[in-house]
Amino acid sequence: MAKPLIDLLWRDHPDAPVRGARGPQSRRSTGEVVGSAIALADAEGMDAVTIRAVAESLSMSPMSVYTHVNSRDDLLVLMADAAHASAPRPRLGRASWRTRVRRVAESNLALLRAHPWLLHLTDDRVALGPGTIAKYDHELHAFDGTGLSDLDRDAALTFVIDFARSGAAAMVRTGQRGEFAEVWQESAGPLGRYLGDSYSLAQRVGQAAGEHMAAPYSAEHAWEFGIQRVVAGLSALIDSATEQTVQTTHSASSAPK
Amino acid sequence: MAKPLIDLLWRDHPDAPVRGARGPQSRRSTGEVVGSAIALADAEGMDAVTIRAVAESLSMSPMSVYTHVNSRDDLLVLMADAAHASAPRPRLGRASWRTRVRRVAESNLALLRAHPWLLHLTDDRVALGPGTIAKYDHELHAFDGTGLSDLDRDAALTFVIDFARSGAAAMVRTGQRGEFAEVWQESAGPLGRYLGDSYSLAQRVGQAAGEHMAAPYSAEHAWEFGIQRVVAGLSALIDSATEQTVQTTHSASSAPK
DNA sequence: GCTAAACTACATACAACGTACAAGGTAATA
DNA sequence: TATTACCTTGTACGTTGTATGTAGTTTAGC
Numbered sequence: 001m002a003k004p005l006i007d008l009l010w011r012d013h014p015d016a017p018v019r020g021a022r023g024p025q026s027r028r029s030t031g032e033v034v035g036s037a038i039a040l041a042d043a044e045g046m047d048a049v050t051i052r053a054v055a056e057s058l059s060m061s062p063m064s065v066y067t068h069v070n071s072r073d074d075l076l077v078l079m080a081d082a083a084h085a086s087a088p089r090p091r092l093g094r095a096s097w098r099t100r101v102r103r104v105a106e107s108n109l110a111l112l113r114a115h116p117w118l119l120h121l122t123d124d125r126v127a128l129g130p131g132t133i134a135k136y137d138h139e140l141h142a143f144d145g146t147g148l149s150d151l152d153r154d155a156a157l158t159f160v161i162d163f164a165r166s167g168a169a170a171m172v173r174t175g176q177r178g179e180f181a182e183v184w185q186e187s188a189g190p191l192g193r194y195l196g197d198s199y200s201l202a203q204r205v206g207q208a209a210g211e212h213m214a215a216p217y218s219a220e221h222a223w224e225f226g227i228q229r230v231v232a233g234l235s236a237l238i239d240s241a242t243e244q245t246v247q248t249t250h251s252a253s254s255a256p257k
Numbered sequence: 258m259a260k261p262l263i264d265l266l267w268r269d270h271p272d273a274p275v276r277g278a279r280g281p282q283s284r285r286s287t288g289e290v291v292g293s294a295i296a297l298a299d300a301e302g303m304d305a306v307t308i309r310a311v312a313e314s315l316s317m318s319p320m321s322v323y324t325h326v327n328s329r330d331d332l333l334v335l336m337a338d339a340a341h342a343s344a345p346r347p348r349l350g351r352a353s354w355r356t357r358v359r360r361v362a363e364s365n366l367a368l369l370r371a372h373p374w375l376l377h378l379t380d381d382r383v384a385l386g387p388g389t390i391a392k393y394d395h396e397l398h399a400f401d402g403t404g405l406s407d408l409d410r411d412a413a414l415t416f417v418i419d420f421a422r423s424g425a426a427a428m429v430r431t432g433q434r435g436e437f438a439e440v441w442q443e444s445a446g447p448l449g450r451y452l453g454d455s456y457s458l459a460q461r462v463g464q465a466a467g468e469h470m471a472a473p474y475s476a477e478h479a480w481e482f483g484i485q486r487v488v489a490g491l492s493a494l495i496d497s498a499t500e501q502t503v504q505t506t507h508s509a510s511s512a513p514k
Numbered sequence: 515g516c517t518a519a520a521c522t523a524c525a526t527a528c529a530a531c532g533t534a535c536a537a538g539g540t541a542a543t544a
Numbered sequence: 545t546a547t548t549a550c551c552t553t554g555t556a557c558g559t560t561g562t563a564t565g566t567a568g569t570t571t572a573g574c
Contacts, residue, residue, distance in 0.1 A: 004444070006447045006448060007447065010451045122376075125440060128440075128448060134456065154479075155483070158479050159482065163419070163420070167419075187385050190261070191263060194263075194270050199393075201394050205407045206393070206411070222411075229416055232490040232494070233490030236485075236492070
């Protein structure tokens, strides 16, 4: 009755255990359930992904969802893996490692902006899924030819992806500033009064940056700043001898389509 | 009736609006409520912070909690700000900026490991609180004398703090591997079968790193790797002309006491 | 001293959630 | 045909945040 998550994750694999040979066919596939949940999350956020809502969007009863998924937590894992599986892979080809790292970062940014609910997911079991593993494998190739050890290669990729995750979170937040704008307006007056002359540095910098309060711009600035730091930081390790660490002409804008 | 969050955050400030002049005194202070919630979160995780649990830990009725706090979400913001307020500030003094950056990163790491529930909080309104602002102000000084613009100074601090956050999340995860170990044991067999020879790079690196599955060690490695990358990356910007970017003698271990 | 205002405290209640359980239906296998 | 294995669903329980209404308590103003 309790289907192991690992088999659910790999349900499309040829060796996956056959289900439903005997009884009646499921009216909907597990993929449909996961897809529907993703659609809900994309549209209305992770909180909208309730068992009942998923069920209704597929015209089935709430409890029927549990035919496909053991629990809501498992469903979230399946959603994440599906998102990882269907995310466009960055072209790595024979570009320089710097370009490849940028592409990995940007594709992760694009993924997380397309599915902001991924930011709320911290379940490690996602790492067991085929989509996640395929993504991991692909992105590891960004460091081909850099001479990094396996351990450092993993650490470097983690470094890049974690940065992308933080950047995405910042952008998603500033994208939701609709609500926060109100709070900010109400709070700005009292806050100024409370602050007075204290924390002058924070006040000056915070005003310039804006991000720490409300600003659409600074998340983009932080991204460009950060990606340059990431590349430069890796550069110090990878080609510490040969090149000078200068940031030159990297078009830093768009996400992969 | 509805107390603005900003006034709750600054409730200890001299200019805060006086409450309860008229009616009976609160049996417990707002600080006690927040403190109790923090204690609960520290001990049993964020999910244990229910209004009812907080109330019970203070021997009051659930609805009485709402005398001090407007909603659970507001309570979480107060908790975060209180944690920021009471976190030990890294000594910055007249150390080099590299050392100061390390200290900022390490103190953030220590804070997040002491209060892992902070990792689940994404409410921007925390930025309005006195503890958060004081922390921000203090940490901005890490870049004194580096010649960074205000905008870059903010971006640099964000870069460092975001890194610390990711690193803390990794360590917290590996610290909870008790449960995951089971899942891993059950899944390892089937996973190996599914994988076969595919994704050889991921398999090799994943095995070496271990983090992507289950390993206590690699989070520490990732931290040391990352902090060096962070410093080197900033170095390329800050003293790009003068020094060579070599990582030498930085004792990378303990958090501030 | 008295009344009204401002406040605390609490019991009750509701809607939404995840999901356990059991009953009933259906299709392939023996 | 009987059995087995599965799907589907209604009902129900426990937990959550919190709206609402009521009763009690303290102080300000007269």
